[in-house]
Amino acid sequence: xxxxxxxxxxxxxxxxxxxxxxxxxxxxxxxxxxxxxxxxxxxxxxxxxxxxxxxxxxxxxxxxxxxxxxxxxxxxxxxxxxxxxxxxxxxxxxxxxxxxxxxxxxxxxxxxxxxxxxxxxxxxxxxxxxxxxxxxxxxxxxxxxxxxxxxxxxxxxxxxxxxxxxxxxxxxxxxxxxxxxxxxxxxxxxxxxxxxxxxxxxxxxxxxxxxxxxxxxxxxxxxxxxxxxxxxxxxxxxxxxxxxxxxxxxxxxxxxxxxxxxxxxxxxxxxxxxxxxxxxxxxxxxxxxxxxxxxxxxxxxxxxxxxxxxxxxxxxxxxxxxxxxxxxxxxxxxxxxxxxxxxxxxxxxxxxxxxxxxxxxxxxxxxxxxxxxxxxxxxxxxxxxxxxx
Amino acid sequence: xxxxxxxxxxxxxxxxxxxxxxxxxxxxxxxxxxxxxxxxxxxxxxxxxxxxxxxxxxxxxxxxxxxxxxxxxxxxxxxxxxxxxxxxxxxxxxxxxxxxxxxxxxxxxxxxxxxxxxxxxxxxxxxxxxxxxxxxxxxxxxxxxxxxxxxxxxxxxxxxxxxxxxxxxxxxxxxxxxxxxxxxxxxxxxxxxxxxxxxxxxxxxxxxxxxxxxxxxxxxxxxxxxxxxxxxxxxxxxxxxxxxxxxxxxxxxxxxxxxxxxxxxxxxxxxxxxxxxxxxxxxxxxxxxxxxxxxxxxxxxxxxxxxxxxxxxxxxxxxxxxxxxxxxxxxxxxxxxxxxxxxxxxxxxxxxxxxxxxxxxxxxxxxxxxxxxxxxxxxxxxxxxxxxx
Numbered sequence: 001x002x003x004x005x006x007x008x009x010x011x012x013x014x015x016x017x018x019x020x021x022x023x024x025x026x027x028x029x030x031x032x033x034x035x036x037x038x039x040x041x042x043x044x045x046x047x048x049x050x051x052x053x054x055x056x057x058x059x060x061x062x063x064x065x066x067x068x069x070x071x072x073x074x075x076x077x078x079x080x081x082x083x084x085x086x087x088x089x090x091x092x093x094x095x096x097x098x099x100x101x102x103x104x105x106x107x108x109x110x111x112x113x114x115x116x117x118x119x120x121x122x123x124x125x126x127x128x129x130x131x132x133x134x135x136x137x138x139x140x141x142x143x144x145x146x147x148x149x150x151x152x153x154x155x156x157x158x159x160x161x162x163x164x165x166x167x168x169x170x171x172x173x174x175x176x177x178x179x180x181x182x183x184x185x186x187x188x189x190x191x192x193x194x195x196x197x198x199x200x201x202x203x204x205x206x207x208x209x210x211x212x213x214x215x216x217x218x219x220x221x222x223x224x225x226x227x228x229x230x231x232x233x234x235x236x237x238x239x240x241x242x243x244x245x246x247x248x249x250x251x252x253x254x255x256x257x258x259x260x261x262x263x264x265x266x267x268x269x270x271x272x273x274x275x276x277x278x279x280x281x282x283x284x285x286x287x288x289x290x291x292x293x294x295x296x297x298x299x300x301x302x303x304x305x306x307x308x309x310x311x312x313x314x315x316x317x318x319x320x321x322x323x324x325x326x327x328x329x330x331x332x333x334x335x336x337x338x339x340x341x342x343x344x345x346x347x348x349x350x351x352x353x354x355x356x357x358x359x360x361x362x363x364x365x366x367x368x369x370x371x372x373x374x375x376x377x378x379x380x381x382x383x384x385x386x387x388x389x
Numbered sequence: 390x391x392x393x394x395x396x397x398x399x400x401x402x403x404x405x406x407x408x409x410x411x412x413x414x415x416x417x418x419x420x421x422x423x424x425x426x427x428x429x430x431x432x433x434x435x436x437x438x439x440x441x442x443x444x445x446x447x448x449x450x451x452x453x454x455x456x457x458x459x460x461x462x463x464x465x466x467x468x469x470x471x472x473x474x475x476x477x478x479x480x481x482x483x484x485x486x487x488x489x490x491x492x493x494x495x496x497x498x499x500x501x502x503x504x505x506x507x508x509x510x511x512x513x514x515x516x517x518x519x520x521x522x523x524x525x526x527x528x529x530x531x532x533x534x535x536x537x538x539x540x541x542x543x544x545x546x547x548x549x550x551x552x553x554x555x556x557x558x559x560x561x562x563x564x565x566x567x568x569x570x571x572x573x574x575x576x577x578x579x580x581x582x583x584x585x586x587x588x589x590x591x592x593x594x595x596x597x598x599x600x601x602x603x604x605x606x607x608x609x610x611x612x613x614x615x616x617x618x619x620x621x622x623x624x625x626x627x628x629x630x631x632x633x634x635x636x637x638x639x640x641x642x643x644x645x646x647x648x649x650x651x652x653x654x655x656x657x658x659x660x661x662x663x664x665x666x667x668x669x670x671x672x673x674x675x676x677x678x679x680x681x682x683x684x685x686x687x688x689x690x691x692x693x694x695x696x697x698x699x700x701x702x703x704x705x706x707x708x709x710x711x712x713x714x715x716x717x718x719x720x721x722x723x724x725x726x727x728x729x730x731x732x733x734x735x736x737x738x739x740x741x742x743x744x745x746x747x748x749x750x751x752x753x754x755x756x757x758x759x760x761x762x763x764x765x766x767x768x769x770x771x772x773x774x775x776x777x778x
Contacts, residue, residue, distance in 0.1 A: 032647035131647040191631035191655040192623065198656045199619045202663070205649070206612035208597055223595035230588045231620060234581065239719070242580035248686065256684055258421035258520040260594070260676060264683065266580040267587045274591070287649060294653065295645055297637065327716070330628070 013088040014079065015046040018071035020110055025143045028105070034130040038119070041144050042067045042110025043102035046086055047094035049150070054384060056150045057092060057377075058141065059101040060158030060165040063232070063289050064281060066109035069101040070094075084366040091370035097154065097377070104165075105140045106132040106289055108282035115216065115282045127213035132288060134161070134296045138168045145176075154380060157181035157373075159362035160329060161289070164296050167337065170316060171298060171308050178387075179317040179380040181373060184326050184362040186333040187305045187340065188297035193328065196235055197290035200228030204283045213284050225283040226274030233273045238325040238358030242266060305340040315383070318348040319376045321369065323361035349376065402477040403468065404435040407460035409499055414532050417494070423519040427508070430533050431456045431499025432491035435475055436483035438539070443773060445539045446481060446766075447530065448490040449547030449554040452621070452678050453670060455498035458490040459483075473755040480759035486543065486766070493554075494529045495521040495678055497671035504605065504671045516602035521677060523550070523685045527557045534565075543769060546570035546762075548751035549718060550678070553685050556726065559705065560687060560697050567776075568706040568769040570762060573715050573751040575722040576694045576729065577686035582717065585624055586679035589617030593672045602673050614672040615663030622662045627714040627747030631655060694729040704772070707737040708765045710758065712750035738765065 020042050027037035044067045049056060059069055061081065070086035072079050086092045092099055103111040106129070114129040121128075145153070156166040156177055163185025170177045186193070207224030209215055237245070246266040250256070253263070262268045302308035318341050322334035331352050341348040353368045355361040362369070409431050416426035433456045438445060448458055450470065459475035461468050475481045481488055492500040495518070503518040510517075534542070545555040545566055552574025559566045575582070596613030598604055626634070635655040639645070642652070651657045691697035707730050711723035720741050730737040742757045744750040751758070 127649065188637065190628060191635040191637065191653070192626070192628045194637075194653050195623045195626075195631065195655050195659060198653075198659055199616060199623060201649070202619060202660065203592060203616045206616060208612075223597075227588060227592045227595060227616065230591060234584045234588060237581070237584075239579060239581045242584065246580040248577065248580065248583075260516065260520075260590070260680065264580070264583050264587075266584050270584060270587055271591065291649065 013090060014083065015071035015087050015094050017074060018044055018046065018068070018080075019073070020044055020067050022110060023144055023147050025147075028136070028140055028143065030130050030136045031133040032131050036105065036112060036130055036132075038112075039105065039140065039143070040110070040112045040116070041102050041105070041140060042107075043100060043144060044068055044070075044080075046070050046099040047097050049098040049148075052388065053150055054152065054154065054388065055096060055381070056098045056100060056153050058145070058153050058156045058169070059086070059092070059099055060141075060156065060162035061101065061104065062158070062160035062162050063293065064277070065162070066107065067101050067103040068109075070099070081363065085369065085373075091366075091373040092377070093374070096381070100144070100148065100150075102141055102144055104137045104289065106137070106285060106292060108285035111140075113282065114213065114284035114288055124216040126216070126284060129284070129288065131291060133292050134164050134168050135172060137292065138165055138172055141165075141169075142173060151176065153177050154384060155179045155181055155377060157183065159183040160185055160359065161293055164293070167298050170312055171302075174312045174316070177316060178384050179319070179376070181319045181321065181376065182334070182337060183321040183369070184323055184329045184334075184359055185337070186329050187337050188299065189294050190333070194294045196231060196328075197294050200231050201287050201290055203227040203231070204286060210283065215283070220278070221283045222278045225278050225281065225286060228286055229277040229281075230270045230274045233270055235328040236359045238327065238356060240325055240356040241358055241360070244356065305336070306343040309340055309344045309346070312344060312346060314345065315387070316346060317376070317380050317383070318346055319372065320348065320350045321362075321372065322350075322352045323355045323357065323359070323365065324352060325356050326359045326361060328359040402479060403472065404460035404476050404483050406463060407433055407435065407457070407469070408462070409433055409456050411499060412533055412536050414536075417525070417529055417532065419519050419525045420522040421520050425494065425501060425519055425521075427501075428494065428529065428532070429499070429501045429505070430491050430494070430529060431496075432489060432533060433457055433459075433469075435459050435488040436486050438487040438537075441777065442539055443541065443543065443777065444485060444770070445487045445489060445542050447534070447542050447545045447558070448475070448481070448488055449530075449545065449551035450490065450493065451547070451549035451551050452682065453666070454551070455496065456490050456492040457498075459488070470752065474758065480755075480762040481766070482763070485770070489533070489537065489539075491530055491533055493526040493678065495526070495674060495681060497674040500529075502671065503602065503673035503677055513605040515605070515673060518673070518677065520680060522681050523553050523557050524561060526681065527554055527561055530554075530558075531562060540565065542566050543773060544568045544570055544766060546572065547574075548572040549574055549748065550682055553682070556687050559701055560691075563701045563705070566705060567773050568708070568765070570708045570710065570765065571723070571726060572710040572758070573712055573718045573723075573748055574726070575718050576726050577688065578683050579722070583683045585620060585717075586683050589620050590676050590679055592616040592620070593675060599672065604672070609667070610672045611667045614667050614670065614675060617675055618666040618670075619659045619663045622659055624717045625748045627716065627745060629714055629745040630747055630749070633745065694725070695732040698729055698733045698735065701733060701735060703734065704776070705735060706765070706769050706772070707735055708761065709737065709739045710751075710761065711739075711741045712744045712746065712748070712754065713741055714745050715748045715750060717748040
């Protein structure tokens with residue numbers, strides 16, 4: 001693996017330059033009863049699939065993530081969203097494992113979603129795109145694995161919505177999964193999580209530019225989408241991290257402005273996050289993905305979450321990670337997952353990482369996650385080797 | 390006191406039918422260096438001022454409150470915002486005390502604010518209304534007390550922003566205040582509190598109907614204001630109260646809708662709260678009052694919060710109340726107030742009420758608040774009587 005130099009820094013363990021690839025499928029039946037046809041999935045892979053096809057790991061992204069988890073796209077100065085976790089010697093060691101990450105259906109980063117052209121009309125779907133669920137996302141990923149010729153995964157993992165998909169994976173395809181690492185996640189969306197998402201959706205849908213979702217040939221609902229993103233960002237931080245990061249420091253002024261320009265650094269941060277988000281994200285996708293999150297309840301169709309996990313083989317390993325200051329997906333929700341797993345006698349390790357970073361911790365607490373995940377993967381790979389022998 | 394019957398219920402301890410009154414003043418110098426002239430303050434009073442003028446209590450309202458704290462306006466079926474706390478035999482016993490509540494300046498419920506006619510132009514001020522601060526609100530209330538001939542208050546009290554005003558009162562006019570009851574409040578706005586307010590402001594200011602604040606002769610920025618209110622409501626509840634109040638219950642359907650109509654009860658609740666708010670509240674006032682909150686730091690001009698309280702007489706009594714599930718104004722902020730008071734050797738009682746209602750608890754946890762406040766007021770009144778003797 002060669003060295004990568006960007007802005008004077010050396011990224012000698014980076015997966016380096018990467019490209020997004022696209023897989024096409026005829027159709028996918030959805031939970032809503034509708035069928036999505038055709039279907040494109042954007043994906044990236046890092047590392048090399050071994051001859052036994054036994055070293056594949058499926059990495060699943062969160063609400064605003066995409067297939068570009070690691071490395072650099074041509075011309076970019078910033079790497080993928082989990083770059084510090086994926087590379088040679090990193091938590092997900094690409095010298096050992098073959099990593100796959102795909103953009104979810106309903107997304108706007110290469111996979112089929114509301115901004116995709118509807119073959120029936122030749123125009124973007126808009127709200128005519130069918131509503132998708134977390135199980136639908138998982139069934140789409142199953143098509144991708146078949147396409148790649150992978151029959152069993154060493155691990156499925158992801159943070160936030162990625163963790164929900166990982167849990168859905170092991171309940172839907174229990175025989176395909178050797179281990180699962182849900183991070184900063186939940187087995188079902190709580191009313192408070194639904195509430196924050198609903199406010200974001202209302203910000204978009206009440207923007208006059210939204211036009212019932214048919215805005216692609218006009219001005220986009222940038223105001224609504226940026227407000228939705230600002231709400232999100234407040235929930236991703238913590239009271240403590242905001243004290244540390246911003247305090248009551250003023251932005252570009254010595255004294256209060258006594259007007260409605262920016263006074264505080266935290267205001268500037270939020271406005272910036274809102275403004276950059278609209279350049280890379282589609283407002284309708286925000287509606288679809290938050291709705292999929294809100295619909296998510298692992299118990300659906302099973303009665304209880306314990307029942308949902310009943311078919312999981314006894315030798316499946318689980319590593320459940322939560323962060324102490326995460327109040328959007330609080331540790332108690334991860335503990336509920338752990339209880340349901342232990343209720344099925346499953347091999348479960350729970351790690352609550354002390355962090356002040358709130359929900360964002362799963363993206364930034366690299367060292368502590370690396371420590372536990374690396375060891376967990378080594379043991380899992382060892383057991384899988386014995387299983388095959 | 391007569392009985393009041395509304396919707397079949399008897400309100401025999403209610404203050405009954407009340408009217409908002411208005412006081413006019415020439416001018417008020419503001420923290421910004423500007424002067425507001427003229428100035429109207431809307432206010433209500435309940436109970437009777439005694440001959441010694443020693444039983445007056447100033448009640449201060451929160452962000453969306455107004456002068457109408459108790460009793461019923463002609464034709465209304467709902468009482469004022471703290472009705473269960475103010476009346477004969479209630480926590481603030483109107484058989485004993487004379488209660489005064491005024492709408493803050495910058496407001497939209499009768500006091501001068503951005504929707505008031507600017508005498509210089511004959512049109513609503515809009516953003517030409519000067520920015521106001523919590524100390525400005527307090528100086529306006531001082532004018533009202535002079536108007537009413539009241540030189541000393543038995544208590545100043547209020548929840549949330551009302552508590553901030555109460556703290557400001559005792560630092561600005563320490564000789565006028567026998568006791569202070571700040572409830573679910575803070576001595577300064579934290580970056581997270583600023584952040585939630587800023588998102589609400591951005592929702593309003595990015596609404597195309599806002600027009601830089603000059604919307605009074607056009608469509609109002611209802612979309613932005615309702616989204617701001619929805620954000621507020623999520624922060625007023627708690628994870629626990631939302632589980633209890635809504636859970637994942639569906640609204641008016643047996644199964645998920647797989648569309649963007651309302652699915653969950655919590656969504657319906659938020660949309661309703663947003664929609665009713667725009668009928669009674671002005672979007673520009675939302676900007677002004679949230680800005681005053683964000684500017685609030687009791688230490689301003691004093692160095693530290695301990696220094697800010699240095700001039701408070703040693704016999705001033707404090708009752709600081711917080712609620713266990715309030716994550717918008719968490720108990721640790723009330724404890725910081727308590728530490729600063731004790732740092733000045735002041736007579737301070739701290740009560741943390743166990744409640745699942747989040748920040749809303751100060752409006753709904755009547756029984757527990759009544760218990761501690763009633764006793765506190767009796768002791769304060771007794772000491773005041775001795776003081777005068």
